[in-house]
Amino acid sequence: MFSYLIRRLFFVVFVVWGVTFATFFIANVVPIDPAIAALGDNAREEQIREFRERYGLDKPIWQQYLIYMGRLLSGDLGNSLRTQRAVAEDLKEFFPATLELSVAAFLVTLLLGVPAGILAALQQNRATDVAVRVLALIGGATPVFFLAVLLQYVLARQLDLLPVQGRLDGFSIPPPRVTGLVGLDALLAHDWSVFVDSLRHLVLPAFVLGSFSAAVLARMTRATMLEVLAQDYIRTARAKGVGPRAVILRHALKNASLPILTLLGSLLGGLLSGAVLTETIFSWPGIGRYVTQSATSLDFPAVMGVTLLVGLVYALINLVVDLLYAFLDPRIRYA
Amino acid sequence: MNPIKAVGLIAALSLGSALAQDRTQTLIYGGDWSDLITMDPQISYEFSGGLVTDNLYETLVKYEGADLSTLKPGLAESWKVERGKDTWEITFRLRRGSKFSSGNEVTAKDVVYTFERALALKGPGSFLFTEIAQLKPGATRAVDNYTVVVSIPKTASPGSFLSILTFNIGGIVDSETVQKNAKGNDYGREWLTNNSAGSGPFRLVRWDRGSQVLLEANPNARIKPKLQRVILREIKEPAVLRTALESGEIDIAEGLTPEALRALAGNPRFRTLKADSLRLNYLGMNVKEGSPFANKLVREAVRYSINQDELVNGLVQGNGTKIQTIIPKGLLGYDPRTPYNFDPARARRLLAQAGYPNGLEFELLVSTGICGGGIPCADIAAKVQADLAKGGFKANVRAIANAEVLRTYRAQNHQMVLVGWSPDFPDPDGNATPWADFAARSIAWRNSWNDPTAARLANQAALETDPTKRVALYRLLTDYVLKNGPYAVLYQPAVPLGLSAKVEGYVRNAQGQVRFENISKLP
Numbered sequence: 028m029f030s031y032l033i034r035r036l037f038f039v040v041f042v043v044w045g046v047t048f049a050t051f052f053i054a055n056v057v058p059i060d061p062a063i064a065a066l067g068d069n070a071r072e073e074q075i076r077e078f079r080e081r082y083g084l085d086k087p088i089w090q091q092y093l094i095y096m097g098r099l100l101s102g103d104l105g106n107s108l109r110t111q112r113a114v115a116e117d118l119k120e121f122f123p124a125t126l127e128l129s130v131a132a133f134l135v136t137l138l139l140g141v142p143a144g145i146l147a148a149l150q151q152n153r154a155t156d157v158a159v160r161v162l163a164l165i166g167g168a169t170p171v172f173f174l175a176v177l178l179q180y181v182l183a184r185q186l187d188l189l190p191v192q193g194r195l196d197g198f199s200i201p202p203p204r205v206t207g208l209v210g211l212d213a214l215l216a217h218d219w220s221v222f223v224d225s226l227r228h229l230v231l232p233a234f235v236l237g238s239f240s241a242a243v244l245a246r247m248t249r250a251t252m253l254e255v256l257a258q259d260y261i262r263t264a265r266a267k268g269v270g271p272r273a274v275i276l277r278h279a280l281k282n283a284s285l286p287i288l289t290l291l292g293s294l295l296g297g298l299l300s301g302a303v304l305t306e307t308i309f310s311w312p313g314i315g316r317y318v319t320q321s322a323t324s325l326d327f328p329a330v331m332g333v334t335l336l337v338g339l340v341y342a343l344i345n346l347v348v349d350l351l352y353a354f355l356d357p358r359i360r361y362a
Numbered sequence: 363m364n365p366i367k368a369v370g371l372i373a374a375l376s377l378g379s380a381l382a383q384d385r386t387q388t389l390i391y392g393g394d395w396s397d398l399i400t401m402d403p404q405i406s407y408e409f410s411g412g413l414v415t416d417n418l419y420e421t422l423v424k425y426e427g428a429d430l431s432t433l434k435p436g437l438a439e440s441w442k443v444e445r446g447k448d449t450w451e452i453t454f455r456l457r458r459g460s461k462f463s464s465g466n467e468v469t470a471k472d473v474v475y476t477f478e479r480a481l482a483l484k485g486p487g488s489f490l491f492t493e494i495a496q497l498k499p500g501a502t503r504a505v506d507n508y509t510v511v512v513s514i515p516k517t518a519s520p521g522s523f524l525s526i527l528t529f530n531i532g533g534i535v536d537s538e539t540v541q542k543n544a545k546g547n548d549y550g551r552e553w554l555t556n557n558s559a560g561s562g563p564f565r566l567v568r569w570d571r572g573s574q575v576l577l578e579a580n581p582n583a584r585i586k587p588k589l590q591r592v593i594l595r596e597i598k599e600p601a602v603l604r605t606a607l608e609s610g611e612i613d614i615a616e617g618l619t620p621e622a623l624r625a626l627a628g629n630p631r632f633r634t635l636k637a638d639s640l641r642l643n644y645l646g647m648n649v650k651e652g653s654p655f656a657n658k659l660v661r662e663a664v665r666y667s668i669n670q671d672e673l674v675n676g677l678v679q680g681n682g683t684k685i686q687t688i689i690p691k692g693l694l695g696y697d698p699r700t701p702y703n704f705d706p707a708r709a710r711r712l713l714a715q716a717g718y719p720n721g722l723e724f725e726l727l728v729s730t731g732i733c734g735g736g737i738p739c740a741d742i743a744a745k746v747q748a749d750l751a752k753g754g755f756k757a758n759v760r761a762i763a764n765a766e767v768l769r770t771y772r773a774q775n776h777q778m779v780l781v782g783w784s785p786d787f788p789d790p791d792g793n794a795t796p797w798a799d800f801a802a803r804s805i806a807w808r809n810s811w812n813d814p815t816a817a818r819l820a821n822q823a824a825l826e827t828d829p830t831k832r833v834a835l836y837r838l839l840t841d842y843v844l845k846n847g848p849y850a851v852l853y854q855p856a857v858p859l860g861l862s863a864k865v866e867g868y869v870r871n872a873q874g875q876v877r878f879e880n881i882s883k884l885p
Contacts, residue, residue: 064765197390312572
């Protein structure tokens with residue numbers, strides 16, 4: 028087990044290196060000058076020259092790559108061309124918002140997707156099943172921006188139930204920044220009204236972001252459960268007189284959980300990699316918005332930083348999923 | 363009622379009224395502030411940066427309200443410009459008793475420190491000092507605690523320098539506080555990125571990047587604001603901006619779409635505003651040798667082909683002003699005449715005369731982004747393309763990333779380009795020199811337009827200190843460039859804003875400055 032972990036971690040390093048290589052060269056193929064993108068229309072020629080020199084943009088690409096990798100090995104992600112500060116600082120500022128949102132969206136996914144899928148499988152071809160399938164179809168097919176704007180209009184503007192945008196009300200005083208997760212920071216500051224306010228602000232974006240994955244998950248859960256429920260051992264269990272609850276949870280769901288787990292891993296990865304549209308529509312200051320702005324201003328170090336972070340998160344989630352397999356299915360052994 | 367309940371009720375009620383009171387004391391200003399990089403007045407060169415720092419720092423002289431042609435006293439109660447041997451000597455008398463947020467008094471040494479700081483840090487706006495004003499290190503001297511003399515060379519324009527000083531690069535910083543927080547030779551640059559040390563009506567409390575900027579009244583300021591707190595809330599999406607305004611989450615929405623503006627105009631809970639900008643959207647024609655646009659008649663034909671009225675009232679939906687000359691409305695020397703009327707028949711005649719009886723085909727370069735007034739640049743290009751077709755032109759529109767448009771334009775590799783320009787400082791010279799003087803290596807250069815008459819007029823006007831004579835010179839220049847230059851100015855975009863009807867005293871000048879201290883909110 029331990030040696031497996033070591034090998035996998037080594038593999039993570041390899042993946043991350045591949046990510047740097049691909050991103051760096053793809054980014055540099057774009058025939059646009061980041062100095063002009065950063066300095067704008069009115070910039071003087073000397074300013075552009077100085078900028079190129081300061082960020083090493085005047086050197087050949089392979090040299091730029093070696094310099095970048097050299098710095099990366101000592102833990103330095105470089106400086107953003109757009110925000111003009113350390114990329115690591117920027118990530119520290121923007122990632123918590125994404126983490127907060129994606130964990131909330133993941134909960135939405137899990138709490139809606141799995142029960143809906145189980146329910147549909149148990150009631151196959153009956154009204155509940157049809158309802159779940161139709162909803163899942165709608166959920167999977169509705170564009171995020173449409174759903175977001177619709178909910179903003181109805182729930183926030185017309186009914187005034189929830190806030191339209193942001194992480195906190197403008198009139199709330201934000202809690203001192205400790206973790207960057209506003210809700211947690213509010214709890215640490217014992218500020219209950221701000222905590223509640225932050226939860227209220229989380230509802231709509233988390234639902235919008237989570238609804239697509241919930242739809243995917245519900246369909247997957249339904250299909251897998253149907254397959255498992257048709258197995259001989261389920262019939263045997265039922266015949267032995269095991270109660271329906273135990274049959275579903277212990278026998279069926281546990282056996283159906285491997286594919287569900289795989290899907291959950293990639294869904295969580297997708298949520299964490301920054302939900303650009305959701306973050307933009309809800310004015311949520313996360314890495315999705317950060318990376319789109321960086322990309323449009325050709326801010327390579329920032330794009331690289333985000334890509335690395337996301338690559339790392341993906342690789343780690345996959346590792347955790349693989350380790351969980353062994354836990355769920357004793358037949359799987361890692362040597 | 364039992365006593366605990368009673369106390370609870372009273373507490374809840376008083377909390378409610380405290381909050382209600384707080385709301386009239388807090389202004390929430392929504393908009394796309396994503397260009398914010400720093401709060402350092404000597405470094406910031408972005409629109410949003412200026413919007414914030416203008417309220418944190420006072421300048422020696424300033425403009426008030428929407429007027430950008432009359433300088434008013436700021437930290438300096440008076441100033442005079444004198445002719446030295448090879449220099450202009452500009453003397454500022456500071457008013458006594460102005461205080462920074464630290465409580466320190468504003469004195470001449472802070473002014474000297476600030477100007478030297480701007481020169482040493484070489485921020486993106488520093489060329490305003492080094493090139494336009496030709497200010498050198500050591501040229502700012504404190505004569506006594508309340509008198510500062512600045513010497514700039516005779517070749518620089520004192521009028522331009524004074525108008526540059528209204529800009530945030532001239533925002534006076536508290537030298538003691540800044541030096542206390544300096545790291546090595548950075549003049550406190552790192553610290554001032556996230557903190558403020560000014561004498562303006564507000565101080566910076568907190569900046570959550572990508573989310574909001576929180577300003578609070580500066581307790582020591584000479585100018586007392588009507589509101590205790592101003593929050594700049596970053597909202598990029600125009601549709602969300604509108605919903606947030608309608609649901610009361612924000613008080614002001616900057617950058618609405620023309621449709622949202624129309625919808626809000628009919629609602630008594632809101633007020634709409636089309637704030638002027640100093641931006642000009644224009645067509646630039648490369649007149650280098652061998653280019654069809656090198657022929658003056660072809661350029662005339664282009665100008666007669668554009669149906670500007672339709673463009674401004676139709677596509678831009680009134681979020682802009684029709685203009686043909688190169689100095690925008692709001693600056694000294696603005697000439698409102700629009701002699702080129704849509705006349706495609708005349709355009710065709712001119713084109714035939716120029717040797718293109720069968721029409722002329724060329725490439726029109728445009729950004730894939732949004733142009734002034736909230737309209738996609740490509741839409742404007744399509745309208746221009748349709749108009750030009752009536753005049754006998756076949757424009758092949760190529761829409762590419764804005765940075766790529768600029769790179770091509772800067773390398774003089776375009777035939778025709780549709781872009782915008784905003785002056786670097788609110789003085790006619792901020793447009794005249796770039797547009798008219800080839801040697802300035804700016805717009806005239808990019809379009810390969812080397813015209814000694816235009817350059818001479820621009821230089822002469824820049825150095826003229828008598829306002830009447832200056833206006834006369836700009837009249838000559840703008841008329842000359844209109845008829846001979848490589849441009850067809852399309853319109854001057856406005857910034858569409860929606861405000862809650864409760865907000866009073868909001869004025870946004872064409873330079874994008876808003877004085878938060880004058881704004882109040884009705885309950």
